[in-house]
Amino acid sequence: MLKRKESSLKMKNxxxxxxxxxxxxxxxxxYLLKDARCVSRQCWTYGSLYDTGCGYxxxxxxxSERVYGEVYxxxxxxxxxxxxxxxxxxxxxxxLYDRITQEVHTDFGTIEALVYVFHDENVSEFDTIKFGDWKCYRxxxxxxxxxxxxxxxxxxERFQLAGVKNQFERVLGCGVANGYSLxxxxxxxxxxxxxxxxxxxxxxxxxxxxxxxTLPYLFRREGVTAAIYRPAFIDVTFGGNTYKNVLTFLVVDKTEEVAPPDHYAEEILRGAEGFISDSYYQKLVTDLQTKFKMKQ
Structure with a gap:
């Protein structure tokens, strides 16, 4: 729920x-936030996002609509x-921008944060930013x-069935997304x-x-149009280097964890075996066994 109240929301620190x-x-x-503590990198609040045409x-x-961003x-x-x-x-x-207090939804729960918002009467000639995500737009x-x-x-396997395997032949290696878990x-x-x-x-x-x-295939497979998954950009480390703004897909409306069907779990393990680290592969198997009592 939108909270248009006093915007001097003060936290302990x-x-x-x-x-x-x-x-x-x-x-x-x-750079203005280089010394600030990041609270969440994958969060959202209600609103609409527009391109001013000025680089921001x-x-x-x-x-009703969502805007994605980060909290510091x-x-x-x-x-x-x-x-x-x-x-x-x-x-x-x-x-130019007003500063209001608004609820922000993170993977850890809902918090209140300050948000800088534009006056809606000034956006009539601006282009809407798809997915409500500036990084996706860029x-x-x-x-x-x-x-x-x-x-x-x-x-x-599904790449082959869909006739797009050639679009996924450039495999660079096993990547690590720090700060995330499956x-x-x-x-x-x-x-x-x-x-x-x-x-x-x-x-x-x-x-x-x-x-x-390749994006149209991935968008169809991930149900992007139906808002099942959304495109997002994260940092991924592989080959001794960290690569910025790597595309991935995240669930839009997350629920409590649900056991995957056998065929889906097998698909993940088949693709992971021999490619990801042995320790992480064992973690995938152990999680399926302990969380959901699945036999793998």
């Missing part, structure tokens, strides 16, 4: 601020610097992308489907080098 554009990780104004987005508060805990001094960037001079002033336009697969796309949070008609959620652990997967022509 600072202020929690939701950012959705150039302040996000690896974006050009992120504008969020308009709402109650900032000091009063850091908040003042953000106010300057956003053209916020105080309540009741002629601000990086899905690239001709070539790195794609991190952690679930059934570890395996190539969970079966998508409830389908026959059981759970894989997701990665924020945690203090890590998830391993296969890193593909794909072209933009």
């Amino acid at each position: 600072g202020y929690e601020v939701f950012v959705y554009g150039t302040l996000r990780q690896h974006e050009n104004n992120h 987005p504008a969020m308009v508060a709402g109650t 805990e900032v000091t009063p001094e850091q908040l003042k610097r953000l106010d300057v960037l956003e053209g916020y001079e105080g309540q009741g002033k002629n601000n 990086y899905l336009q690239q001709d070539e992308l790195l794609y991190f697969a952690y679930g059934s796309c570890l395996d190539d 969970a079966y949070t998508r409830k389908a008609h026959d059981g759970g489907r894989a997701d990665i959620i924020e945690s203090d652990e890590y998830a391993e997967g296969k890193v593909y080098h794909i072209s933009r022509d």
Whole structure:
């Protein structure tokens, strides 16, 4: 629920601020948050996102659509610097962006954070940003992308059946997504489907080098149009290097974990075996056995 109340939300050690554009990780104004503690990298709040045409987005508060971003805990001094960037001079002033308090949904629960929002009457000529995600708007336009697969796309059987195996032949290696863990949070008609959620652990997967022509297949397979999964960009480490803004897909409406059907679990393990680390493979097997009493 939208909360348009006093925007001076003060936490014990600072202020929690939701950012959705150039302040996000690896974006050009992120330096203003370089010393701030990141609370969540994969979170959302209600609103609509627009392209101002000036190299940064504008969020308009709402109650139905979602805007994705990150939450940081900032000091009063850091908040003042953000106010300057956003053209916020105080309540009741002629601000470029207003600063309000709004609920933000994370993988850990719902919190309240400060959000900089634009006046809706000023966005009539702006383009809507698809998926409510500034990073998707920027990086899905690239001709070539790195794609991190952690679930059934570890395996190539369905690629062959769909006649797209040639689009997934450039496999760069086993990637590690630090700060995430595998969970079966998508409830389908026959059981759970894989997701990665924020945690203090890590998830391993296969890193593909794909072209933009591959996206329609992945979007269909992941149910992007139906808002089952959404495209997202994360950091992935492989070959001794960390690669920024690697494409993956995350469950939109997460549930409590549900046991995956046997055929789906087998697909993940078949694609993972001999490719990911032995220790992580054993963790996948152990989790299926202990969480869901499955025999693998």
